[in-house]
Amino acid sequence: MSLDELYRDVILDHYSHPRNRGVAHPADATREGANPLCGDEIRVSLRVRDGIVEDVRFEGKGCSISQASASMMTEQIKGKPVAEANRLIAAFKGMMHTPPGTEPMDDLGDLVALSGVRKFPVRVKCATLSWITLEMALDELGYGDGGGPHVNRIR
Amino acid sequence: MAIPATIRDDFPILRQRVNGKPLVYLDSAATSQKPRQVIDAIVRYYSEYNANIHRGVYSIAERATAEYEEARAKMARFLGAAEPAEVVFTRNVTEALNLVAHGWGRRHVGPGDEVLTTELEHHSDLVPWQMLVAERGARLRHIPFDDHGRLVLDDLDRLLTDRTRIVALAHVSNTFGTVTPVAQIAKAAHARGAVVVVDGAQSTPHRPVDVRALGIDFFGFTGHKMLGPMGTGGLWGRRALLEEMDPFEGGGEMISDVWLDRAEWNAVPWKFEAGTMNVGDTIALGVAVDYLQRLGMPAVQEHERAITHYAMAQLSEIPGLHLLGPGIEERGGVVSFWMDGIHPHDIAQVLDGEGICVRAGHHCAKPAHRKLGIGASARASFYVYTVREEIDALCRGLLKTRELFRVAG
Numbered sequence: 001m002s003l004d005e006l007y008r009d010v011i012l013d014h015y016s017h018p019r020n021r022g023v024a025h026p027a028d029a030t031r032e033g034a035n036p037l038c039g040d041e042i043r044v045s046l047r048v049r050d051g052i053v054e055d056v057r058f059e060g061k062g063c064s065i066s067q068a069s070a071s072m073m074t075e076q077i078k079g080k081p082v083a084e085a086n087r088l089i090a091a092f093k094g095m096m097h098t099p100p101g102t103e104p105m106d107d108l109g110d111l112v113a114l115s116g117v118r119k120f121p122v123r124v125k126c127a128t129l130s131w132i133t134l135e136m137a138l139d140e141l142g143y144g145d146g147g148g149p150h151v152n153r154i155r
Numbered sequence: 156m157a158i159p160a161t162i163r164d165d166f167p168i169l170r171q172r173v174n175g176k177p178l179v180y181l182d183s184a185a186t187s188q189k190p191r192q193v194i195d196a197i198v199r200y201y202s203e204y205n206a207n208i209h210r211g212v213y214s215i216a217e218r219a220t221a222e223y224e225e226a227r228a229k230m231a232r233f234l235g236a237a238e239p240a241e242v243v244f245t246r247n248v249t250e251a252l253n254l255v256a257h258g259w260g261r262r263h264v265g266p267g268d269e270v271l272t273t274e275l276e277h278h279s280d281l282v283p284w285q286m287l288v289a290e291r292g293a294r295l296r297h298i299p300f301d302d303h304g305r306l307v308l309d310d311l312d313r314l315l316t317d318r319t320r321i322v323a324l325a326h327v328s329n330t331f332g333t334v335t336p337v338a339q340i341a342k343a344a345h346a347r348g349a350v351v352v353v354d355g356a357q358s359t360p361h362r363p364v365d366v367r368a369l370g371i372d373f374f375g376f377t378g379h380k381m382l383g384p385m386g387t388g389g390l391w392g393r394r395a396l397l398e399e400m401d402p403f404e405g406g407g408e409m410i411s412d413v414w415l416d417r418a419e420w421n422a423v424p425w426k427f428e429a430g431t432m433n434v435g436d437t438i439a440l441g442v443a444v445d446y447l448q449r450l451g452m453p454a455v456q457e458h459e460r461a462i463t464h465y466a467m468a469q470l471s472e473i474p475g476l477h478l479l480g481p482g483i484e485e486r487g488g489v490v491s492f493w494m495d496g497i498h499p500h501d502i503a504q505v506l507d508g509e510g511i512c513v514r515a516g517h518h519c520a521k522p523a524h525r526k527l528g529i530g531a532s533a534r535a536s537f538y539v540y541t542v543r544e545e546i547d548a549l550c551r552g553l554l555k556t557r558e559l560f561r562v563a564g
Binding site for chain 1: 531
């Protein structure tokens with residue numbers, strides 16, 4: 001297993017220069033996610049206007065994978081319709097839970113860089129933490145896909 | 156007598172390569188590797204005399220019973236116990252501490268009473284007491300630690316009160332490596348009438364332990380950290396305390412007589428060993444004790460002191476690396492650290508690519524990490540088979556990690 005597949009340049013770039021760090025002002029919803037096994041914590045806040053994710057930001061501490069994934073997520077989601085946000089959440093989670101080597105089905109743009117994480121199974125939950133937290137925030141606003149309680153889906 | 160240079164030949168796992176590199180195992184605080192002698196003892200048990208103990212009258216059952224009880228005697232001598240009956244076998248130290256919480260705590264801790272522990276405990280020495288005080292309407296208090304992971308005893312006289320029933324603390328911290336002043340705390344606790352429970356998970360494998368010299372009442376140990384198999388461990392307790400304790404579990408073997416509506420308990424220690432125990436692995440734990448006795452625990456301690464001293468010196472040379480914990484004189488073979496701009500998980504991931512095993516996370520001591528304001532740390536920990544070349548490999552790996560993450564400086 002090559003570390004180059006895990007630590008792609010785009011991931012290291014987002015880790016050292018995170019986009020959209022902080023808190024959305026004002027925020028319609030703020031949710032916290034944590035990975036109890038490794039202590040990673042993240043807080044995602046967002047504002048939705050006219051069905052568009054006007055602002056989405058994150059705070060927290062964690063490894064390069066969790067921080068880069070959160071940064072890339074906000075970059076992809078910001079300014080997009082809620083429906084597109086939900087599509088990206090589903091597509092990203094779908095990619096992370098398919099076996100390594102499988103080509104992503106949906107258009108994920110730069111997020112494909114995180115597909116290498118699949119070869120390191122214990123790190124998958126680092127990559128999905130911010131996405132699950134965003135999903136909970138959208139649910140709170142009634143924009144979710146109706147997946148029900150998500151607390152136990154952090155794994 | 157020093158640890159022989161050939162010791163690594165006894166550990167089959169250390170001969171392999173991982174990710175194309177020789178395995179460098181620096182996570183002995185999580186679990187130790189096992190020598191051939193211990194592995195052979197397990198194979199011998201299942202190949203030659205696997206039988207249930209304390210029941211059969213046939214020869215192999217008698218042999219199994221004798222060897223199981225001999226393992227108890229070996230463990231008792233190893234810990235300085237007054238007699239083998241003071242050693243109760245459990246799955247691990249966690250079960251040992253829970254046994255004290257249930258068997259002694261539920262009987263003696265009442266509403267308004269207090270249990271005193273410390274801020275640096277492993278979750279296994281926190282959560283059982285949290286559960287106990289919640290059930291009994293008692294209160295949990297904590298001895299704080301300082302910036303170097305040393306217990307601060309300035310307020311001990313105020314933390315210990317006439318309501319303190321139990322004082323529970325680690326002998327050696329699994330995060331900082333701190334050797335705690337158990338004897339001093341035990342003396343103060345006894346002056347208040349409290350019993351003293353020591354989590355010996357990180358001390359028993361690494362330094363001479365004499366439970367009676369420590370002046371304590373209960374001592375938990377775990378087999379898999381001291382060259383023995385997983386699923387082994389136990390509790391030492393003063394006989395008088397074990398006698399008055401309630402059993403933790405009911406079942407076969409823990410009784411002396413049973414009627415349809417009641418039972419009488421077996422004698423100590425068997426009243427705490429309900430059902431079929433982990434006989435083969437416990438016998439192998441006895442073999443691990445033999446192995447450590449042959450090396451000599453003073454030699455084990457000295458070897459680790461030298462390796463730890465070397466590791467602290469070498470790691471201090473790495474820019475942006477911050478060591479946690481006290482100086483070498485107050486430390487066991489554990490070195491935790493963090494690095495500027497690189498999360499411990501990423502450190503461990505890059506090191507794994509080099510065949511190096513270190514722990515990353517909160518090491519089951521989340522409150523301690525929270526107090527330090529860090530979510531996680533990386534930890535290298537050592538044992539009898541650790542050599543300087545492995546520390547050098549660790550340092551090279553950490554420099555490579557810095558390069559990969561392009562940390563400036």
